[in-house]
Amino acid sequence: MTTVSMTVNGKSVSGDVEGRTLLSAFLREDLGLTGTHVGCDTSQCGACVVHVDGKAVKACSVFAGECDGSEVTTIEGMANADGSMGTIQQAFQDYHGLQCGFCTPGMVMSAAALLAENPTPSEAEIRHYLEGNICRCTGYHNIVRAIQAASGQDVAPVAAE
């Protein structure tokens, strides 16, 4: 066991972990931040995407020990200071960009990373960027629209007829 310390969603945390403890396990089991989901065991599905030092990272593919001293942001840290949902979260609700909600935390974290890099992505750029996030419910249609809307682009309202 070694002790790791990091900042998670603005708070300093520390814990004792085995060398093999994944960041996803540390967040979920040790810190109780169960918004980060684990949907596969091969780093393909993207449900566990968090930000480590500002970069989108699959929390199942880094060890907790590797994040010692890092700034980590999870889905629980994406709301506004007053507790209301952030712009991307709100757009996902407004444009029905989620159904069962399981892939959603990873989708939101990836979308946030995309918009930080590319503030007004095209549809094709959004689809390409989400290559590492699998959704089984939405067919991606409304996820793409939610991200376009979150970036300030014009998007037709849902179910317009």
Add this chain to the structure above:
Amino acid sequence: MPKDHGIGASNKRREDVRFLTGRGKYTDDINLAGQAYVHFVRSDVAHGTINKIYTTAAAAADGVVGIFTGADFEGVGGLPCGWQVTDRHGNPMQEPPHPVLAQGKVRHVGDPIAAVVATSYEAARDAAALLDVDIAELPAVVDMKAAVADGATKVHDELESNLCYDWGFVEENRDAVDTAIKNAHHVTTLELVNNRLIPNAMEPRVAVGAYDPTNDESTLYTTSQNPHVIRLLMGAFVLGIPEHKLRVVAPDVGGGFGSKIFHYAEEAFCTFAAKQLKMPVKWTAQRSESFMTDAHGRDHVTKIELALDAEGHFQAIRTETYANMGAYLSTFAPSVPTWLHGTLMAGNYKTPLIYVNVKAVFTNTVPVDAYRGAGRPEATFQLERVIDVAAREMGIDPVELRRKNFVTEFPYATPVAVEYDTGDYNAVMDKALEIADVAGFDARAAASQAAGKWRGLGINTYIEACGIAPSALVGQLGARAGLYESATVRVNATGGLVVMTGSHSHGQGHETAFPQVIAEMIGIDESMVEVVHGDTANTPMGMGTYGSRSLAVGGSAMVRATEKIINKAKKIAAHLLEASADDIELKDGQFSVAGTDKSVAWGDVTLAAYVPHNYPLEDIEPGLEETAFYDPSNFTYPAGAYICEVEVDPDTGKVTIDRFSAADDFGNVVNPMIVEGQVHGGLAQGIGQALLENCAYDENGQILSASYMDYAMPRADDVPMFSVDHSCQTPCTHNPLGVKGCGEAGAIGSPPAVVNAVVDALQRNGRDVRHIDMPLSPSRVWSAMNG
């Protein structure tokens, strides 16, 4: 103006807030004090005899609290099958036992052999590595036709053969169909494969078992679409726990698509072990386990023959299908290739004679059961493919051939036992042609050609039977369950309502849509209505969510219970207003006496029900809570027309879907936003089946597609923006909401549209290709176009 309230409004989903802020409560988020963790040791061979299991070293490992093998379950029931099919000769299907942990033999890769329970997952896995299993590998049967050939190795030694059943439907039509096909002007024959799929809900399955010795009560938290069904099956048939001593909770569930209907061994194990070990026991599937333990879908091999007269009128359909059951019968497996498939072979068409033969086969593969659409995609695919081939063979436009044969008068009794209540198949076809801009296809094809690409257009219709299902009918058909749905509506003293439903939401948005119905009925705001689901302790016995049934059946139960509430509330209001109950009207949350200005508010009546000081106690009881069980009198029959436009790269065979248009008739719609989302998701799954997904086994029964590196899930850049429409509405005639269900349509209707489009692109460019089996990977398409 779109509605902003009640039925027909695209209300934003209230459940989204917790999902978007990381506060969803999924089963893996549940951790009980003192819980242990189980790791299953699974077979890595498809077929073998277990000689010995060496557990001593594993049992001595750090943290291990228990090791279980099949021997520990000898006194426990096996996993039951919920549907018995009777074969062509009147005999029951062959039904082998399905042990919780393997007893003597393993029959598919992933079959659980032993369970190691320890204080952490890591300890359980470390110890499992010390557990040694001596297995004598046996030859595996994988190919269905080989499995039923003479002398084939048997999956179950105690059965006569690997044939589960040989089913004929309608058996009495067999000779007439044979004669019609023999004498027909034209017969189109097509052999095809409906590829095996793995459902892949994004949340892997999880089970947490707990036991309270103070009241001898067991609790199971599980990723289920139907917690009451699991309670009944596991309690009554596996573990012998009476239902009042067993609570099953399915909290937020991350997608199901059918795969979380069934009762699985891991659920029974965790419940059993928690009592044995006197500590909670938790199992969380690794995704690689999901691939080899979640029930798979589809896997049919079919020959279909369509007989037509000289004008193109359908005369008869004859099919022969081999349907894979896998190694054991999953909960509803026998029903999928039979009653959910054979009954849909009429499609949207007037075909007077139909005969469906299905041979269900055991193989050394993972069990196969219902997956989004369940039998109906298999029916739709073969029918809509053979019609397209027939159209080309007879030189008739594929749309015209379909229109010529559409059912146009309702109700319509098909020759395969079901009666369509309403529909307008020409209307959905017209709408699809319009939104797909088929008129502009030639110009787009020319532009593609100039860019070196081949463009193709694929069109088909579909019909499905959902709102599953009338209990009396399915009972005759072999179901060992009723298929009603339930709702309890509890009105609180201050006027708010709680709906406790037997259906279950795992992405469908019930918490948002159900209150829209009650708000409309009473004339109050949706925010006054809360939905409770997923816990057998606080919901009435219900059959859960699958077969696009939640609103059509569960919503109908809720309407019936709310009607009872309103009737009683009117009596209370009549007392308060000193009027006759017959004269009381309810509008916008106010009870008034017809023709007067006397009224009393909803909240005053609900308060009177619980503070009955001025109350007709001699006539009615205090309180305001009602339960209804709704058993539908028929299935519902959503239908639609789908159009796919593809570009094929002639150099590589890669198919790109340029546009996909879906015109559906779902009857009345409660929340259009949710309905469209359901269609989008279904389309992506159908496109996934058509272009990408395939569960592959080698000849030894090793599963080759057991990770997301090997099983091609549709990604965001594999699908286009969809054009969907549900404005053609012929309301269901037999449920109170006039709704039909929308959950499976996209997955049912889309695969033939994609394949029709690719074949069209190749034929337009001079390639004599009749059919390509799914998935239409670049190599398959390239091979087809290069002969």
